[in-house]
Amino acid sequence: MSQTVDRALSILPLLAEGPANLEQVATRLGVHKSTALRLLRTLHEHGMVYRQQDQRYRLGARLFALAQEAVENLDVREIAHPHLVALNERCGHTVHLAVYEENEVLYIDKVESRYPVRMYSRIGKPVAITVAAVAKLLLADLPEPERRTLAERLTYPAYTPRSTPNAAAFLKELATVREQGWATDFGGHEESINCVGAPIRGADGRVVAACSVSAPNVVVTAEELLSLLPLVRRTAEEISREYSGGAPVSASVSHASQNPSQVTAETPEKRAEETSS
Amino acid sequence: MSQTVDRALSILPLLAEGPANLEQVATRLGVHKSTALRLLRTLHEHGMVYRQQDQRYRLGARLFALAQEAVENLDVREIAHPHLVALNERCGHTVHLAVYEENEVLYIDKVESRYPVRMYSRIGKPVAITVAAVAKLLLADLPEPERRTLAERLTYPAYTPRSTPNAAAFLKELATVREQGWATDFGGHEESINCVGAPIRGADGRVVAACSVSAPNVVVTAEELLSLLPLVRRTAEEISREYSGGAPVSASVSHASQNPSQVTAETPEKRAEETSS
DNA sequence: GATTCCGGTTGCAATATCTGCAACGTTCAT
DNA sequence: ATGAACGTTGCAGATATTGCAACCGGAATC
Missing domain, CATH: 3.30.450.40 (GAF domain)
Structure with missing residues (x-):
């Protein structure tokens, strides 16, 4: 419904796949670099995306915080x-x-x-x-x-x-x-x-x-x-x-009826591949 | 930077506090109802917000999915x-x-x-x-x-x-x-x-x-x-x-506190073969 | 050391996009 | 039925957004 917001939000799932630089975002979004830049900047201000050292963008902390609250709801x-x-x-x-x-x-x-x-x-x-x-x-x-x-x-x-x-x-x-x-x-x-x-x-x-x-x-x-x-x-x-x-x-909740009659399965066999070295 | 996106994103933390109806959102955003509606619709399309039976909006589970995917990657x-x-x-x-x-x-x-x-x-x-x-x-x-x-x-x-x-x-x-x-x-x-x-x-x-x-x-x-x-x-x-x-x-990341007191060693000429750690 | 390339950034003018309004629906309670 | 409350839609005006092109700054190349 709102083109600008629509585009901005489309960036998020894109970044969820992995970090991307400005041009990649612009291309996949089908907009001009400068447009993508401005959208990313706005997202950035809200903490939805984060810019790494190599200048590539990835999803930001705020998103995780929101997600957290979303599930809590x-x-x-x-x-x-x-x-x-x-x-x-x-x-x-x-x-x-x-x-x-x-x-x-x-x-x-x-x-x-x-x-x-x-x-x-x-x-x-x-x-x-x-x-x-x-x-x-x-x-x-x-x-x-x-x-x-x-x-x-x-x-x-x-x-x-x-x-x-x-x-x-x-x-x-x-x-x-x-x-x-x-x-x-x-x-x-x-x-x-x-x-x-x-x-x-x-x-x-x-x-x-x-x-x-x-x-x-x-x-x-x-x-x-x-x-x-x-x-x-x-x-x-x-x-x-x-x-x-x-x-x-x-x-x-705790363990209710300790009625083993219902339990069919044995404990999953543990496969300790023998680690250490 | 982008007003529309800015407003849209401002809705999310607002909803994180709890479900809200259209008017509440509009008021807190300082925009007209119809504007808020359109923003919410866009957010909705992207699964960022979800509309409950009582028509109030809350954060969408998609947010959670997004964050989860990001974590995996x-x-x-x-x-x-x-x-x-x-x-x-x-x-x-x-x-x-x-x-x-x-x-x-x-x-x-x-x-x-x-x-x-x-x-x-x-x-x-x-x-x-x-x-x-x-x-x-x-x-x-x-x-x-x-x-x-x-x-x-x-x-x-x-x-x-x-x-x-x-x-x-x-x-x-x-x-x-x-x-x-x-x-x-x-x-x-x-x-x-x-x-x-x-x-x-x-x-x-x-x-x-x-x-x-x-x-x-x-x-x-x-x-x-x-x-x-x-x-x-x-x-x-x-x-x-x-x-x-x-x-x-x-x-x-770059070099933070240039506190040399922490640095004890000179360059090691020996690197431990298949080290412990 | 100069040059080219690559990617990000900025100013600007055109206009597509968003906004607020006001009217309209719908639901619910009186 | 009537009214209130809230969500929804069409519209025209204006503003915010867009793409362009030029500009940087760094890295790689010659």
Whole structure:
């Protein structure tokens, strides 16, 4: 709508790919150098971009600060986190939390079994919207017309033979998901990865987020993973309850029922490649 | 510099304080409603702001995604390099940069006195994880359980009498390092080589890398090397700041405090083959 | 040591772009 | 129903933005 702002904002994702100099920015933006310079200067004044020694630009600190505040405003994340950790501790697999926003589904939290450190690696990446379990859960709850138009506007990449092929199939799948209250993705994105997810609802019953457990075939079969469904659903419900202002259900957060019957997976085999030297 | 962009960007910190409706934004910006609307629309198109059900605006998750992507593409090495060179110029010794990855600590950059650049020969080499200063720094920051399991899985080669003997001693050393915020290796890998290192932290405070200065006994004593600690720490802090998208601090990069008191050594004629660190 | 190239920077005039206004919709509460 | 509150749109005027071309300053080249 506003050309100037539009151009300025277009610079950011561009720089997210890596540092760039003035000319590169100007070229990729399709504007004159001087124009790019002025836009960058404005961005700079607001701390959105930063100029390194070699004069190339990269994203600035302010952006990170804003991003931080942006997620903090997503209070689902904060509430969900301990539950996700608990879920991860019980099953050992990767746990995701995602929200729908502006025709996209984004991961906003992730707990990994093996490397708790690397948690932030993929967060923020848009999800494979046509196949991911969390995406199905979130889209299934959209108002019918919006769901339909979105489904028809999407492209359906054939990641694997089991990827959702087209809008019709997708809408049908969404109906199922909506009906049953949970979703799966069996090799629809990566041949060897399966996952099961459940919706997190706000006080009004709308789905505000979704969480899922993912694991590679080699660790657990699809059936075994599916046996985790009750646990996943329970976790989602606990988060929903707390998010809706309900009782914290503090017991469940910590480690709730130490009921190992639900836990199918063994601890992921640690592969210490034997380091040191 | 650019009024429109300036106004648009001013909306973001404003929204960071919490959701706001159109009129509030317009008022605080000091512009007409319609102007604010158009700016918000542009921000919206870029996913920088998001409109909730109640029509109020808040920061968009896309902001988060953007920052995340930027972090992934952040190359510590690239940012650190000039600082390492500067450090090398000031003290004359071998400077190392290392990261932790998959149960290993790897050198990813090295600056030698004579050759300001070239180090690909060493890049990727695993560090003597049980004794190197950089290894201690990186492992000290791991989450407790991971640190412990890793420490117990390691083998503790007795490179020298002063090498870390076992897991217990190592964990104790890591605790110390974690506490004091710097680390040393006095002859733990090569009898005649000492080094001091400091941690480089990301915006979230986690240690993302570590740098160190190494020198043989014959050039400087351990005490003399230790006197370089302030300089090493300062360098690490500068890198941290810049890595976090932080303040330019351009002055410091070049030559900051020309305080020669810190500089103990003359140019080393000996560079430690495949050093410890 | 001069010259050329490369990239960034600045002044300026033309105009495309943005702005504020005022009228219009829509929703919600009275 | 009526009114208020808030968001939205069309428009004309004016301002802010743009591209150009010239200008620098440094690095590489001859």
